[in-house]
Amino acid sequence: MFGSGSGAAHQSSRLSVPVLIPTRFVWPYGGRSVFLSGSFTRWLEHIPMAPVEGCPTVFQVVWNLTPGYHQYKFFVDGQWRHDEHQPFVNANGGVVNTIFLAGEDMVPTSFSPETSGGSNMDLDVVPRHVEAVPRFSQADLDISRHRISIFLSRHTAYELLPESGKVIALDNSLPVKQAFHILHEQGLPMAPLWDFEKGQFAGVLSAMDFILILRELGNHGSNLTEEELETHTVAAWKEGKINLNRQLDDNGRYCPSRLVSAGPYDSLKEVAMKILQNKVATVPIVHSTSQDGSFPQLLHLASLCRILKCICRHFRHSSSSLPILLHPISEFRLGTWVPNIGESNGRPLAMLRPNSSLADAFSLLIQADVSSIPIVDGNDSLLDIYSRSDITALARDKAYTQIRLDELSIHQALLLGQSENPPYGFFNGQRCQMCLQSDSLHKVMERLANPGVRRLVIVEAGSKRVEGIISLSDVFRFLLG
Numbered sequence: 333m334f335g336s337g338s339g340a341a342h343q344s345s346r347l348s349v350p351v352l353i354p355t356r357f358v359w360p361y362g363g364r365s366v367f368l369s370g371s372f373t374r375w376l377e378h379i380p381m382a383p384v385e386g387c388p389t390v391f392q393v394v395w396n397l398t399p400g401y402h403q404y405k406f407f408v409d410g411q412w413r414h415d416e417h418q419p420f421v422n423a424n425g426g427v428v429n430t431i432f433l434a435g436e437d438m439v440p441t442s443f444s445p446e447t448s449g450g451s452n453m454d455l456d457v458v459p460r461h462v463e464a465v466p467r468f469s470q471a472d473l474d475i476s477r478h479r480i481s482i483f484l485s486r487h488t489a490y491e492l493l494p495e496s497g498k499v500i501a502l503d504n505s506l507p508v509k510q511a512f513h514i515l516h517e518q519g520l521p522m523a524p525l526w527d528f529e530k531g532q533f534a535g536v537l538s539a540m541d542f543i544l545i546l547r548e549l550g551n552h553g554s555n556l557t558e559e560e561l562e563t564h565t566v567a568a569w570k571e572g573k574i575n576l577n578r579q580l581d582d583n584g585r586y587c588p589s590r591l592v593s594a595g596p597y598d599s600l601k602e603v604a605m606k607i608l609q610n611k612v613a614t615v616p617i618v619h620s621t622s623q624d625g626s627f628p629q630l631l632h633l634a635s636l637c638r639i640l641k642c643i644c645r646h647f648r649h650s651s652s653s654l655p656i657l658l659h660p661i662s663e664f665r666l667g668t669w670v671p672n673i674g675e676s677n678g679r680p681l682a683m684l685r686p687n688s689s690l691a692d693a694f695s696l697l698i699q700a701d702v703s704s705i706p707i708v709d710g711n712d713s714l715l716d717i718y719s720r721s722d723i724t725a726l727a728r729d730k731a732y733t734q735i736r737l738d739e740l741s742i743h744q745a746l747l748l749g750q751s752e753n754p755p756y757g758f759f760n761g762q763r764c765q766m767c768l769q770s771d772s773l774h775k776v777m778e779r780l781a782n783p784g785v786r787r788l789v790i791v792e793a794g795s796k797r798v799e800g801i802i803s804l805s806d807v808f809r810f811l812l813g
Contacts, residue, residue, distance in 0.1 A: 352396035353433050357381070358793045359415065360768050362389035363408040370404030370428075372397055378407055384793055387766050392794050403428040417660055417770050472655035477813050479653055483646055484601035484639070484812075489594050489617050492603075492638045499630050501526045504534050504567040511566050512542050516724040524591075524616045524630060525566060532628060533591050533618060537566055539720040543694050545569060546726070546737065593618045596631060600642065603634050604808055611701070613786070636804040641781040643811075657774035664773065666810055667790070667802030670712075683708050683798060686715060690745050691737040693718050706789050706798050707742055713796045714789055717764050718742050766791045769799060780804050 359366050359381060367378035372395070381391035405428050406413045414420050420429045500518055502511050504525040515523060515537070522538035545564075592610045594603045596619050606615050614635045620628040651657050656664075668681045682700045684693060686707050696705055697720060704719035725748045726735070767776055767788040779788060780802075790800035 351399055353399065354394050355397045355431070355433065356392060356394050356794060357404065358768075358770070359391040359406050359408065359413075360387075360389065360770055360793070361408075361413075361415075363391065365409060366391040367407040368393055368395070368404060369407060371402050372404070381406075385796070387768070387791070387793070390768060390793055397431075397433055399433045402431050402433070404431065405429060416658075417772075476654040476656045477811060480643060480811050481601060483643065484604065485599050487600045487642065488596065489598050489600065489603050489632075489634055490596040491600070491642065492617070492634050493596070493632050497632075499524075499632060501533070501630055502537060502566065503528060504570065505565050507562050508545060508564045508566055508569055509562055511537055512724060515539075515542075521721040521724075522614060522633075524633070525570070527567070531626060533593065533616060533630065534567070535570055535591050536612070536614075536616070538613070539723045540697075541569065542723045542726075543697060543720065546723075547691075547694055547698075591616070594634060595619060600639050601812070604636060604639050604812065607634075607636055608805055608808060608812075613703070636808055637781060637783060637786070640777060640804065640807065644778055644781050651774060657777075658772050660770045661767070661773055661776055661790070661802065662769035664810060666773075666776075667800050667806040669790070669800035670798065681706075681798070681800060683712065684718070684742060685709070686743040687741050689738050690735070690740045690742060693742055693745075694737065703803065704787055704801075706801060707746075708798055711795070712798050714764055714766065714791055714798050716742075716746060717789065718746065719786075722746065764789055766796070767802070768793055776802065777807060780807060 357368050359368075366381040368381055369375055369378050373379065379393055379395060381393040384390040384392055403423065406415065412426070414427050414429050418429050419431070420427055500514070500520060501524045502514065504527055506514075511523075515521075522536055524533050525535045525537055526532075527534035592606055592612055593616045594606060596617055603615055607613075614633040616630055617632040617634050618628045619631055620626065647654055647657075661667075670681050682696050682702055683706045684696065686709075693705060696702070704717050706714055707716040707718055709715055722745070725745070765779065765785050765788050767779065767790055769790055770793075776788060779785060787801055787803040789798060790802060791797060792799055
């Protein structure tokens with residue numbers, strides 16, 4: 333009680349100022365209305381949480397806490413919830429999350445009611461930096477991979493075929509300029525090529541081809557001209573590309589290129605492995621009724637996205653059979669991450685500033701062998717993303733005839749396609765698809781299974797600082813071992 337101590341003690345108590353530590357709370361699992369409550373409000377006040385910009389399923393709030401142990405819980409759409417990926421314990425009022433904030437000369441000890449709002453618990457509280465959810469075991473990983481492998485081996489590419497739709501193929505005798513105008517107008521990242529003389533599919537034209545063409549033409553003149561693209565057919569470009577690759581081959585051996593395709597009765601595992609091994613985005617599903625393979629029919633374009641959707645649909649109501657799905661992606665370090673201090677990283681994360689040149693972006697897309705590059709500000713916070721599929725926007729209004737790659741910035745290049753319908757790669761009106769390192773593997777897989785989403789940028793909650801990037805191919809290499 334106050335007033336029962338010495339004068340010196342009384343004076344000291346009047347002059348003491350409580351230490352408050354700003355603490356961010358995050359609920360990354362969606363909802364319409366999310367509130368925070370805890371021992372620090374005596375469980376009487378519900379603190380409203382706001383969605384993070386760019387991540388509508390992630391809610392956050394910053395609250396000042398005193399050093400010591402605290403309990404908290406989330407009130408989501410009228411129901412009490414706790415975060416299973418943060419430290420938690422069983423209390424009288426049910427399961428609650430816990431947090432320890434160290435003050436001067438404070439050491440985590442066993443829980444006592446006086447330090448955590450009067451709850452009655454007789455077990456040690458896990459400090460904030462220790463994960464309460466057990467890390468995945470090798471046995472869990474092996475079981476999950478085995479079950480996914482069995483599923484993919486027992487299902488065929490035929491199951492990827494939609495009930496209705498269209499598949500566009502291009503004649504390889506088309507001029508390059510016209511071919512890329514078609515890709516741009518149809519919102520396609522790539523298209524199979526048909527060789528009319530041979531009566532067979534001869535390859536694929538993709539945005540990467542356009543990148544290489546623009547770089548090649550840019551090396552031979554100060555400006556790109558429409559006439560240069562008019563004189564090159566797609567077939568001539570493909571032949572020249574083969575010769576160029578042969579010149580770069582250290583062994584000097586010529587290996588003619590072949591179309592990477594699959595049949596409708598190939599297993600989904602075989603199709604996925606073809607995409608991964610050949611480092612392509614899609615594989616044409618081609619069928620021929622004749623033994624010699626003549627008169628082939630193009631049925632569909634298979635992608636990892638469609639295969640992942642099949643996995644998610646099959647295991648949606650039996651996710652417990654895949655133990656690794658509930659673990660956060662930070663445990664697996666899927667994809668490419670910004671290295672921690674003192675940590676080596678064999679595959680650095682490629683990022684650029686908005687004022688970087690388009691030539692820099694082209695070089696990075698080719699040399700780093702990536703499909704997209706996060707565009708960040710001076711604090712490495714995500715602003716936008718530049719993808720291979722954005723290259724076809726240069727076909728709009730013949731922009732490629734008026735630019736120099738080393739003078740056009742990425743920001744200016746992205747503006748070229750903003751006043752039209754969203755190109756391939758948009759989902760729910762957002763260009764930048766993001767996730768948090770605390771998101772479960774299941775949640776990441778569900779988002780990557782949406783059409784047009786080929787990668788997710790891993791960001792820090794609140795600041796949107798880029799922490800990594802995870803792609804469809806990263807997930808499949810992990811799942812298939």
